[in-house]
Amino acid sequence: NAGVMQNPRHLVRRRGQEARLRCSPMKGHSHVYWYRQLPEEGLKFMVYLQKENIIDESGMPKERFSAEFPKEGPSILRIQQVVRGDSAAYFCASSPTTGMGNTIYFGEGSWLTVV
Amino acid sequence: DAKTTQPNSMESNEEEPVHLPCNHSTISGTDYIHWYRQLPSQGPEYVIHGLTSNVNNRMASLAIAEDRKSSTLILHRATLRDAAVYYCISTSGTYKYIFGTGTRLKVLA
Numbered sequence: 001n002a003g004v005m006q007n008p009r010h011l012v013r014r015r016g017q018e019a020r021l022r023c024s025p026m027k028g029h030s031h032v033y034w035y036r037q038l039p040e041e042g043l044k045f046m047v048y049l050q051k052e053n054i055i056d057e058s059g060m061p062k063e064r065f066s067a068e069f070p071k072e073g074p075s076i077l078r079i080q081q082v083v084r085g086d087s088a089a090y091f092c093a094s095s096p097t098t099g100m101g102n103t104i105y106f107g108e109g110s111w112l113t114v115v
Numbered sequence: 116d117a118k119t120t121q122p123n124s125m126e127s128n129e130e131e132p133v134h135l136p137c138n139h140s141t142i143s144g145t146d147y148i149h150w151y152r153q154l155p156s157q158g159p160e161y162v163i164h165g166l167t168s169n170v171n172n173r174m175a176s177l178a179i180a181e182d183r184k185s186s187t188l189i190l191h192r193a194t195l196r197d198a199a200v201y202y203c204i205s206t207s208g209t210y211k212y213i214f215g216t217g218t219r220l221k222v223l224a
Binding site for chain 1: 147149210
């Protein structure tokens with residue numbers, strides 16, 4: 001049973017370019033979450049999506065960041081006009097439900113470097 | 116969600132048990148305790164979670180204090196592959212986990 005799949009694993013972008021990170025949840029999981037981890041820090045929640053719906057984007061920066069989870073295909077985290085401070089590891093996670101005690105499972109991450 | 120406090124780092128010898136403590140003194144009655152670990156350049160890996168009772172699985176055991184203000188993750192026989200950062204998370208939410216800086220476990224051969 002494949003886990004949460006993320007690509008690319010590593011991405012280098014110049015300042016001002018766009019970064020697109022993709023995430024395919026585990027089979028049978030319809031809830032997707034994105035987290036960001038800055039160097040030497042813990043992970044921080046960004047956004048929670050279900051198919052075609054953003055449920056909670058309270059952790060997402062208001063500008064330049066967007067996320068989607070279309071009816072078909074992977075979830076995508078998009079960062080426009082990247083800046084050096086966007087350099088981080090971006091983790092996608094998924095779960096089958098969101099009930100109490102729910103466990104979410106993380107992918108291997110996408111490491112974004114902005115030069 | 117309850118704030119958790121963990122030691123920054125711990126060391127263990129290979130093949131010996133490891134007890135990783137976590138304090139969550141402000142935990143509420145509906146907060147679960149989750150443990151994840153993160154190896155270098157990898158995503159967090161689920162280890163175990165519980166509410167009130169002690170829990171066991173193939174990876175580890177979770178001992179929860181009677182007052183639920185603290186818990187201990189127990190690795191019964193540490194191996195070199197267990198060297199990682201271990202995160203204790205207490206949350207009543209179902210997805211908005213709050214990760215601290217965790218405990219960096221070093222396993223000595």
